[in-house]
Amino acid sequence: MKFVISQLNPKIGDLDGNTRKIIESIKRSRERGADLVLFPELTICGYAPEDLLLHQSFIDGMQQRLDQIMRASQGIAAIVGLARRNLFSGEKGLFNSVAVISDGYLLGFQDKWLLPTYDVFNERRYFEPGNETRLWQIGGKKVGIVICEDIWQHAGYVDLSAYPRDPIEEMAALKPDLLLNASASPYQIYKPDIRVKVCQKAARTLGCPVALCCQVGANDQIIFDGYSVFVDKQGELAMLGKGFEEDEMLIDPDVKMAPCSVEYDPMSNLYQALVLGVKDYFQKSHFQKACLGISGGIDSALVAHIAKDALGKDNVIGVYMPSKYTSKESGEDGLQLCKNLGITCLTIPIHKPVDTFLQELTPFFAKKPEDVTEENIQSRVRGTLLMALSNKHGYIVLSTGNKSEIAMGYCTLYGDMCGGLGVIGDVIKTHVYDLVRYLNRNAGKDIIPQRIIDKPPSAELRPGQKDLDSLPDYQIVDDVLRGYVEDYLRVDSIAEKYKIPIETVMNLVRKIHHAEYKRRQGPPIIRISKKSFGVGRHYPIVQGWM
């Protein structure tokens, strides 16, 4: 008995397109001699369809596509993810299920037991937990099937939840020959390692091989990195799917394979996640070209590099928008960067629109001194210029803010926060440097000019301005982000753990909460960390804590 792990890249809600992909993969697998194909969680609609699930016609649509897939599965079995109606009693009207199909017939459904409802996951909003387990006779084997989270509890890797049941433990009594898991497991640095460990733990408990099929691709803010897993019955990793692209792995669980290992450079991995995030956002929304502001600083340099790799150099338009505070070096560095990347660079000075605004506004400023108002006008003029190019030529504007400055509110709403996608909005400033150094090292030359890396960060919105005038060192900001935003630590624990004065921690935590109102109107952010400021974080804007 041989099977294929079909690591697909579905598009949310594109029932026809996804069904076509599923049927083609079934066809290819049959031609390769497979008895079974395992697809990712919610294959037909893509993960996560969110409130589309509340439309009855959407649920009906999945059922219709399942019929098509059944008709296309002569001579082979397939495990296909979809949402199906809960026709029994229960709080919610749907199950998160896989259909088990064989030779044109529906053998039945296996429903997901453990429904993650934390961080980016909202499954209890839509789904009723399944509660039955059984084995399925496929190709002469007794096959156990579970869905994503169902396998995680057993290995003790679930955050913020402690499910009272453990599907793996309950399945052990049934003695399966093979365990299959249909997943949609979002990217997070180091997560491939964890997925392997989770499968190994299940294999050792069940004494059988375990295959875990991941969704791949980006859907809005969430990146699915692929890296599907197959471990043998001893719990040795025997095959790992490709990262960041579709893959179809043909596996004979009865043939002993040489063990393999998970090896990757974390920065290379992170970079690929960001590239995929941009690429899929554009492809899936039928856009080709991006524009972005080039400031001569490190953030826009990194975003330009990512965009070039995601869209091709001919599809990226850099826009250099100097003001009277822009240094000569910034201009040189920005232009050199665009030249190195081979992308177009337009130059549109902002002096005139800024001056015109100030002329019109001065009578209404009541002789108050210059402050952040004048800085924000510069930033909003740049945003308006980028959006005009976007409107006229059909570009998507890429926003270049990093997580550390977004955390601090060190950014202008409707200014540099403009854009269809916040490419590095979940990348802390220290990782921005790491990524840029990795890119130069990898290229064997300074694609990103060394001066961009060396100079102290500055928004250049007033004479001689430096980020350090308003903020502590980014290393400190990033430690507080880890401690407070990712790990929910107490302020005093953060101070102790990272050796930062408690007043500094308090001050930064207050800044984080105070900037909530800006982030609420920021662009969608490609999520790469345990806790992004985009999807998966719900905080009140007006609140009295801290």
Add this chain to the structure above:
Amino acid sequence: MKFVISQLNPKIGDLDGNTRKIIESIKRSRERGADLVLFPELTICGYAPEDLLLHQSFIDGMQQRLDQIMRASQGIAAIVGLARRNLFSGEKGLFNSVAVISDGYLLGFQDKWLLPTYDVFNERRYFEPGNETRLWQIGGKKVGIVICEDIWQHAGYVDLSAYPRDPIEEMAALKPDLLLNASASPYQIYKPDIRVKVCQKAARTLGCPVALCCQVGANDQIIFDGYSVFVDKQGELAMLGKGFEEDEMLIDPDVKMAPCSVEYDPMSNLYQALVLGVKDYFQKSHFQKACLGISGGIDSALVAHIAKDALGKDNVIGVYMPSKYTSKESGEDGLQLCKNLGITCLTIPIHKPVDTFLQELTPFFAKKPEDVTEENIQSRVRGTLLMALSNKHGYIVLSTGNKSEIAMGYCTLYGDMCGGLGVIGDVIKTHVYDLVRYLNRNAGKDIIPQRIIDKPPSAELRPGQKDLDSLPDYQIVDDVLRGYVEDYLRVDSIAEKYKIPIETVMNLVRKIHHAEYKRRQGPPIIRISKKSFGVGRHYPIVQGWM
């Protein structure tokens, strides 16, 4: 035995401020001779604290405040809402509870059974369902206690969920003398009627009086309208709390009261909800003054009127920003409106900044014809002007878009969508007219000039532009919004129900989904309908359905 229903307005996360309010209310109630005070759901932290609940120090903070409240409750009992740790097994680490306090002691906790996880509610993200019920001996009576949603299932008024247990039915066997419900029930037109029905149903099943204590006030996008309920053991409505303000109702359940009824004008009610939404957003975030663009159209006229009532006329600054396409009538109407309301009106023409932008950009427009780009520049210049006044003077900008245009994407991101709060973003255009007519009727004069009501809607961004050039009649748009966004009906059912050609429905539904990317970056919207485009609606941006 007498008790007080204490309809409080807590601020999210303000544990000290809320505790102070609770203690003062306990003191007042004791002085009035009450044996017990009933507070709303999650009294100590306000509803809904969202991810603040994930901070252990936040949970500890509530426990500490509960100790303070206990010490202040000599000689009286109190039922106080808070989140408490789940020390037993279970998926989630918290319960949504009320502490039952008597004479300085903690009698115990009653946990919420039914945890709404739909629309604006995310309770399964944080809470484990309670599963025990009991009666509490207070003032010689056997008192049953439930929390918000717990009482709704029994009356059949729960949407999108069907809980397998019914706390009211299970309590019936215990034969309580009195049922108390601690609630935080968001505003929705006609909801006061429903709350009364829900209490009546429980009273008739249990054969005892029912008191339901509502939170009042606005927290970000959600309005709590108050209108706490007391029904006697025959199920007759005997007392209704005030709408839109705090209230303390002293009740003796053994004294027969004259029945009362729920009576209100829906438009007056809706107007008060919007006023409260603005008032609390400002007060709770310590802002005093608002500015908004005055276009001479009906939307900004309504928002100015709301702002005046919420903040006082001296705290509202209208800004009239004419372009070359602005008609003479718009200027006259806008200025007349501000005069009628008694608010300041600044005039800042936008010709010069718009022309400067066009001069700088024309070389990059590749001789393409005028299109939406030039319209958006006008809108973004206005946004930048308003934001500059906001930055310089500490105003919050009020966004004036209505639900119908936001649905259609008939609005400019970073332009008229700028603002700290979308005041009428959940009000459909037909209700905008109804509200304005109500206001003039109520005032007995044309506070809002009749010409503003009579003229066809126009964005005035190009010569002779009318909304009807781009959109069908707003009556049709609003019907599709009700059918598709609020009720999740199929496209053909909407066409049939509202007698609209199916192609028109399809076209509007596509527009709704297409504009998702704009709304994601829009301001927070005061929610007044069953389904707002602000909080409580989760749709993917990039998706292939429709």
